[in-house]
Amino acid sequence: MPQSASHSQLYRIESRNGAAALVLGGDWGGASRLPTSQRLVAELVAARGDSEAPITIEGHDLESAHPRVAALVYAVSQGLRSREIAVAFTGLPASVSSLVALARPPAADAAPGSRAHWLTRLGAVGRNRMEAFTRAAEMVGNAFVATPRLSVGKAQARWVDFMALLRETGASSLPVVTVVNLLIGAVLGFVGAVQLAAFGAGLYLADLVGIAVAREMAAIMTAFIMAGRIGATFAAHLATMEANEEIDALRMIGVSPFEFLVLPRLTALTLMMPLLFLYAAALGIGGGMIVADLVLDTSPASFLGRLQDAVAARHFVIGFVKAVCFGILIALASCYLGMRAGRNAAEVGRAATRTVVVSIIGIIVIDAIFALCTNALGV
Amino acid sequence: MAVLDRTRPPDSGVVVRDLTLAYGSTVVQHELSFHVRPASIFVIMGVSGCGKSTLLRHMIDLEQAAQGDITFDGQRLWTENVAERRALQRRIGVLFQSTALWSSMTVGENVGLPLQLHTRLSAAEIRDQVAFKLALVGLAGQESRMPSELSGGMQKRAGLARAIALDPDYLFLDEPSAGLDPITSQRLDSLIMNLRDALQLSVIAVTHELPSIFTIADDSIYLDNESRRAIAHGDPRALAADAEHARVRAFLNRQSVDASTRAEGDGPESPARSEVL
Numbered sequence: 001m002p003q004s005a006s007h008s009q010l011y012r013i014e015s016r017n018g019a020a021a022l023v024l025g026g027d028w029g030g031a032s033r034l035p036t037s038q039r040l041v042a043e044l045v046a047a048r049g050d051s052e053a054p055i056t057i058e059g060h061d062l063e064s065a066h067p068r069v070a071a072l073v074y075a076v077s078q079g080l081r082s083r084e085i086a087v088a089f090t091g092l093p094a095s096v097s098s099l100v101a102l103a104r105p106p107a108a109d110a111a112p113g114s115r116a117h118w119l120t121r122l123g124a125v126g127r128n129r130m131e132a133f134t135r136a137a138e139m140v141g142n143a144f145v146a147t148p149r150l151s152v153g154k155a156q157a158r159w160v161d162f163m164a165l166l167r168e169t170g171a172s173s174l175p176v177v178t179v180v181n182l183l184i185g186a187v188l189g190f191v192g193a194v195q196l197a198a199f200g201a202g203l204y205l206a207d208l209v210g211i212a213v214a215r216e217m218a219a220i221m222t223a224f225i226m227a228g229r230i231g232a233t234f235a236a237h238l239a240t241m242e243a244n245e246e247i248d249a250l251r252m253i254g255v256s257p258f259e260f261l262v263l264p265r266l267t268a269l270t271l272m273m274p275l276l277f278l279y280a281a282a283l284g285i286g287g288g289m290i291v292a293d294l295v296l297d298t299s300p301a302s303f304l305g306r307l308q309d310a311v312a313a314r315h316f317v318i319g320f321v322k323a324v325c326f327g328i329l330i331a332l333a334s335c336y337l338g339m340r341a342g343r344n345a346a347e348v349g350r351a352a353t354r355t356v357v358v359s360i361i362g363i364i365v366i367d368a369i370f371a372l373c374t375n376a377l378g379v
Numbered sequence: 380m381a382v383l384d385r386t387r388p389p390d391s392g393v394v395v396r397d398l399t400l401a402y403g404s405t406v407v408q409h410e411l412s413f414h415v416r417p418a419s420i421f422v423i424m425g426v427s428g429c430g431k432s433t434l435l436r437h438m439i440d441l442e443q444a445a446q447g448d449i450t451f452d453g454q455r456l457w458t459e460n461v462a463e464r465r466a467l468q469r470r471i472g473v474l475f476q477s478t479a480l481w482s483s484m485t486v487g488e489n490v491g492l493p494l495q496l497h498t499r500l501s502a503a504e505i506r507d508q509v510a511f512k513l514a515l516v517g518l519a520g521q522e523s524r525m526p527s528e529l530s531g532g533m534q535k536r537a538g539l540a541r542a543i544a545l546d547p548d549y550l551f552l553d554e555p556s557a558g559l560d561p562i563t564s565q566r567l568d569s570l571i572m573n574l575r576d577a578l579q580l581s582v583i584a585v586t587h588e589l590p591s592i593f594t595i596a597d598d599s600i601y602l603d604n605e606s607r608r609a610i611a612h613g614d615p616r617a618l619a620a621d622a623e624h625a626r627v628r629a630f631l632n633r634q635s636v637d638a639s640t641r642a643e644g645d646g647p648e649s650p651a652r653s654e655v656l
Contacts (some may be wrong), residue, residue, distance in 0.1 A: 038501035067546040067578075068504070071511035078510070098577045103511055106520030324623035344527050 011035065013043050019053035022046050024092075026062030028068045037075030044080065055080055060091035070099040077104055101181065119201035128322040132340075136153040140338050142258045143266060143328075149259070150267060165268035169230050173276060176225055181280040184221055185287025188212055192288075193295040202296040206303050209288030210311035210316075218281035219319045220367060223326035226273065227359035234265055238338025239348040245338065257339065266331040273327030274320050281319060314379050322370055328364045330355075391452045392417045392439070392581055393549065399434050405573055407433050409608050410447070413600050420575055420582040420617065422596040426630065429604035431585040432476070432553055436484030437585065439473050439551050440464070451549060472542035477554040478534045480526040486513070487522030493544045499621045515577075516570060532563035536570070543574065550574070552584040556591045564630040568594045589633065593619075601627045 009026040022044055044055050057073055073096060077087045089097060116124075149155040192208040197350070238261060241247050247257050285307065292298040334355040341351040393415035400407040407430035415421040423431045436448055437444045440456055449456040451467055453574050458464055480489050491509045494500055500508065515521055516536040526534055535555060542550055555571065556564035568591050575582050586592060592599065599618070601611035603626060611618050611627040619631035628634070 034501075034504055036501070037507050038503065068500075068508075071504075071508045074511045075507040075513060078514075095577065095579065099515065102573050102577050103514035104517050104519055105514060342527060348481040 009038070013040075013047050015047045015049075017053075018023050018051040019056065020047035020051070021056040023058045023061065025059075025063070025070060025304075027063040028066040034068060034072065037072055037079055040072075040076050041083075043078035043084070044076070045083065045330075048085070054086035056088045058091050059089075059093060062091075062093060062096075065093035065095045069093075069100075069116065074100050074103050077118055081105070082088055085194045131264055134334055135340065136332075139258070139262070139332055141376060142262070143332065144264050146256075146259050147267070148256065148322075153265065155263055156255050157264045158260075162264040162268060164271065165264050168233075169226070169268045170272040170275065173226065173229060174230045174279070177222055177276055177280050178283055180221055180225055181218060181283040182287045184217055184293050185209060185213055185284030185289075187287075187290035188217065188284070188293065189291030193291055197296060202292075203302075203306060204283050205288065205292050205296060205309075206306035207310040208294075210285055210307045211315055211343065213284035213288070213313055214281050214315040214319050216319070217369070219277050219322040219326060220271065220277050222280045222323065223286075223330065223363045224360060226276070226327070227330050227356050227363065230269065231330045231355045231359050232352040234331070234334035235338035235341075235351040236348050238270065238335060239341035239351040242339055242341055243343045243348065245343075245346070261339075262331075262335040267333055269327040269331040270324060271327075273323045273330075277319055277323035281316065288343065299346065318370065318374060318379070322367065325366050329366060330359045333358045333362060337344075380500070386638045392419075393421075393583065394479075395438070396450075398434075398437065398449065398450065399445045400430055401431075401445040402436055402441075406445070406607060408602055411602075411609050413609065413612060415581055415583055416598065417581050418575060418579045419597040420571065420584060420595045422592050422599040423583065423585045423600055423602065424587055424592055424615070424630070425602035426587065426604055429602040430607070431587070431602055434602065435551055435553055435585045439471055440468060454568075469545055470548045472545065472547035473551045473552065474535070474536045474538045474542045474555055476557060477525075477536065478533060478538035480538055480541070482526055484526075486518065486524050486526060486529070487521060489526065489537060490522075490540045490544050497503065497545055499514075506586070510542070512544055514535075515543070515574065516540045517566075532559050534592045535559065535567060539567075539570070539574075543578065543580075546578065548581060550582045552582065552586075554586055554588075555584060556586065556588045561590070564588065564591060564595070571595055587630075589631065592631075601630065603627075 010024065010028060012023050012025075014021045022040060022373065033156055048055060056319060057076065059069070059073075062069060069092075073089070073092065077089075077100070080087050089100070146155055150157060160168045183226075189205060189209050192205050196202050196205055204271070241261070247261070249284070250257050250260055289300050292303050325364060337351045337355045341347040395411055395413050395415075398411040399409055400411070411434065413421075423434055425431050433442070436457075441635050443457065451470065454463065454467055456464070456467060458467075480486070481492075484492070487509050489504075490512050491505050494505045494508055498505075509522060510519065513521060513580050516539050518533060518536050518540060521533070521537070522528070526537065526590070529537060539552075539555075540642040541550075552571065556567055559567065562654050571582060571584070572595055574580055580594075584591075584595065596615050599611075599613065599615045599623075601618070601622075602608075603624070605626070609626045615631060618627055622628045
């Protein structure tokens with residue numbers, strides 16, 4: 001292990017007849033910490049005083065041409081030149097001299113430009129937001145125009161892709177939808193059972209679980225699952241295609257990326273979400289029924305009988321319509337954010353994350369709008 | 380970090396002995412043997428699919444060979460000693476074909492990360508090192524830009540700056556001029572030669588770009604994708620004129636094999652092992 005050299009052995013600053021010099025020496029490979037270039041520049045400028053003579057960097061005493069020497073010599077010379085101080089080299093090893101000569105200083109236009117005025121920056125942000133809004137509106141408009149084309153078989157989409165998407169969004173999602181909704185129904189049932197039993201109103205557990213699941217929880221929980229599972233997948237896939245110029249390649253052969261990529265995803269998710277909702281609602285109610293049986297000794301027959309009386313079909317219809325809206329939202333958000341991603345690996349991850357965040361916020365907002373509307377309509 | 384005034388041991392440079400590259404039961408190349416001299420540029424050439432990049436991935440320890448051995452200055456690459464293996468890896472710099480710059484980091488962070496992880500330099504000295512390495516490749520002052528903001532040629536140079544961040548002894552380049560215009564490609568070739576001279580690097584480049592091969596190569600090997608062996612070794616300028624195999628002449632003169640055979644008379648087509656070592 002080489003012994004660490006002290007700073008005084010590695011460099012010293014001399015003042016000779018008014019001219020400053022940085023004299024380098026010793027073995028720089030063994031030094032653990034070296035002086036920073038800024039410190040050396042400051043010391044050299046101070047040693048130079050008012051002299052106009054160039055500052056000399058000397059390397060006669062260097063024991064090895066370690067790469068750290070070349071980097072430091074370059075940094076010090078650049079620091080001095082930026083203050084319009086001339087630099088001369090003497091006695092540097094050939095390998096260090098050639099490396100320093102090879103390093104090209106920054107071009108005059110490489111310096112970062114001055115920060116734009118705040119109004120300019122605000123305008124740029126506004127313009128970007130407007131552009132994003134326009135593109136989002138364009139995608140929604142495309143959905144209205146292209147969906148009839150798909151229904152009559154004229155869209156530029158592949159049947160095999162559509163079937164694969166139906167399987168991915170539908171059948172492949174069943175396990176996670178099953179687990180989550182069964183447990184949500186059970187949790188609702190347990191919380192409700194404890195509270196209702198305190199008032200001797202355990203019979204009404206079917207009302208609580210049935211309405212909550214059919215009207216709210218099944219649609220919302222399924223939408224959250226689909227946003228995380230399918231929305232993120234769609235966004236990442238499309239962002240990767242964008243990064244690999246696959247979407248440009250589609251455009252170049254005259255294929256509409258919307259019809260080929262977005263429409264099948266939009267249709268698959270819009271079709272599958274309400275079906276998954278019905279499945280989720282059945283499971284959620286089943287979870288509540290199991291808890292009612294275990295905690296309140298309410299038989300499944302009594303629970304279902306009460307459910308029939310208490311939960312009107314309109315609650316299922318509201319949940320069903322919400323599920324359709326959530327499906328459209330997740331599909332459009334994921335496709336939009338995926339296709340708008342930049343062309344690098346980091347953007348793929350960002351597109352997936354944004355999709356989940358936007359979808360979850362959108363789901364809550366849509367649910368709130370539904371609550372206001374149904375309340376106003378008295379349903 | 381290494382010292383620039385390098386003293387070389389007798390078996391210095393990279394020595395590849397009887398290396399057989401295979402993916403499962405599919406052999407990509409049989410029994411490759413060659414020697415890369417210190418401070419020289421060695422080009423691995425051949426048509427697409429012949430196993431050039433596979434050979435490079437083996438030489439940088441991203442793949443393990445089915446058979447054979449590689450030594451760097453006498454030190455075995457595939458040693459059981461993990462510490463030795465890691466120390467050797469730190470002496471190797473790689474410019475990947477796609478540059479593989481980390482897209483979430485700035486150019487300066489890309490070059491500085493190996494220094495942060497593998498040295499005990501202070502933050503100020505790492506800043507100086509990054510500025511210096513970027514200046515060496517002609518990207519001075521570009522530290523704060525993101526890779527996506529750079530042109531293809533600039534990305535290659537940024538990748539090169541990252542590859543030499545730790546002052547390696549060996550620099551591996553995978554298709555360095557692929558996708559670049561002739562002017563940018565020529566500048567990159569000059570830069571590679573300058574870095575070889577200034578840093579005393581042993582450069583191993585995989586390429587099938589003929590102008591680059593003739594400009595930078597001190598020595599070369601031709602991997603044949605039919606016989607799956609190295610069928611030529613030497614200065615590519617000499618090989619273009621008098622290579623034993625018609626396929627090598629055809630490759631280096633941009634001719635079809637038939638034209639090359641007609642022009643020079645039939646060369647022996649039976650695969651032969653490279654005569655190096």
